[in-house]
Amino acid sequence: MPLTQEQLKFFDNEGYLVAAGVIPRNYIHSLQDELDQVIDAKAREYKESGEITELYEDLGFLYRASKLHGQCPKILGPVDGGTHAGKAMFALITCPELLDAIEQLVGPEIVASSVYRIRPKLPDRPEGIVPWHQDSGYFHTMGDDHLIVTAWIPLMHATVEAGCMEVMPRSHLHGVRRHYWAVNPAPPLTVHPEDVPDWDPVPVPADIGDVVLLTNKTMHRSTANLSGKIRWAADLRYNAPEAGDYYTSEAGFLARSAKHAEKVLTDPQAFESLRKSHVGTGSIDRTWPDQRKGEISLG
Numbered sequence: 098m099p100l101t102q103e104q105l106k107f108f109d110n111e112g113y114l115v116a117a118g119v120i121p122r123n124y125i126h127s128l129q130d131e132l133d134q135v136i137d138a139k140a141r142e143y144k145e146s147g148e149i150t151e152l153y154e155d156l157g158f159l160y161r162a163s164k165l166h167g168q169c170p171k172i173l174g175p176v177d178g179g180t181h182a183g184k185a186m187f188a189l190i191t192c193p194e195l196l197d198a199i200e201q202l203v204g205p206e207i208v209a210s211s212v213y214r215i216r217p218k219l220p221d222r223p224e225g226i227v228p229w230h231q232d233s234g235y236f237h238t239m240g241d242d243h244l245i246v247t248a249w250i251p252l253m254h255a256t257v258e259a260g261c262m263e264v265m266p267r268s269h270l271h272g273v274r275r276h277y278w279a280v281n282p283a284p285p286l287t288v289h290p291e292d293v294p295d296w297d298p299v300p301v302p303a304d305i306g307d308v309v310l311l312t313n314k315t316m317h318r319s320t321a322n323l324s325g326k327i328r329w330a331a332d333l334r335y336n337a338p339e340a341g342d343y344y345t346s347e348a349g350f351l352a353r354s355a356k357h358a359e360k361v362l363t364d365p366q367a368f369e370s371l372r373k374s375h376v377g378t379g380s381i382d383r384t385w386p387d388q389r390k391g392e393i394s395l396g
């Protein structure tokens with residue numbers, strides 16, 4: 098089901114869009130199963146080594162990792178962030194229905210960005226409370242004048258209570274704002290408080306199958322998870338090749354192409370090798386002040 102003209106206009110004007118029912122549910126269920134399997138294997142390994150005493154085998158996707166994390170925080174290591182590169186992850190990134198919607202935004206040549214993340218936001222913990230930022234704040238400046246679409250995909254029903262995303266509408270229209278590296282238990286890059294607009298943010302709850310689309314300059318954050326469940330989500334990014342290699346620490350790939358069909362990555366094993374063998378180069382060409390080093394003090 099393509100995005101309507103009205104949805105496309107809303108995305109352009111507001112800098113975000115909640116597109117309901119874009120992703121067939123089986124893609125999400127397969128990724129849930131795959132993540133469950135990774136966590137189960139790790140739990141058994143840590144039980145063997147004595148780092149875990151209780152496996153919590155009867156708890157499902159929304160609860161088990163939280164209980165395991167209570168005994169052994171490193172349990173989430175293989176799934177948290179951009180480390181997981183399994184078959185279902187690749188299937189979601191290359192899901193044709195999702196790419197159809199992305200094509201409407203970036204055109205027929207689609208790069209699946211090197212920057213994708215799985216976010217198991219545990220209940221009542223501070224690490225998943227992500228402060229206001231624009232994704233471009235993390236990237237090389239070469240990406241600033243290009244559209245890099247974030248596709249934020251809930252792997253459960255992400256309600257306000259569970260700490261869904263919040264967006265600042267129309268914030269994408271004013272360039273990349275001042276950021277700084279904050280003293281923060283969550284990802285530390287933050288928009289400078291003087292640059293946070295005083296208009297109202299919009300929470301964007303979303304359910305399985307939905308996708309929250311953002312531009313790379315849309316300010317967004319995610320709030321506390323008070324639901325008692327793990328708020329699982331995947332955030333993927335896509336752009337046209339012209340945006341360049343704006344995040345060199347990880348590997349992206351061509352996901353769809355009318356011009357170079359032979360270069361499109363179609364093999365999940367090649368995806369896994371690409372991710373695992375990539376050697377990152379350099380740091381980004383922006384220098385944000387670092388509160389942790391005393392480079393900025395906020396009055």
Ligand SMILES: O=C(O)CCC(=O)C(=O)O
Nearest residue numbers: 216227232249319330332
């Ligand atoms: O999922 C979250 O809680 C935050 C995601 C985010 O900030 C992002 O996708 O850039």
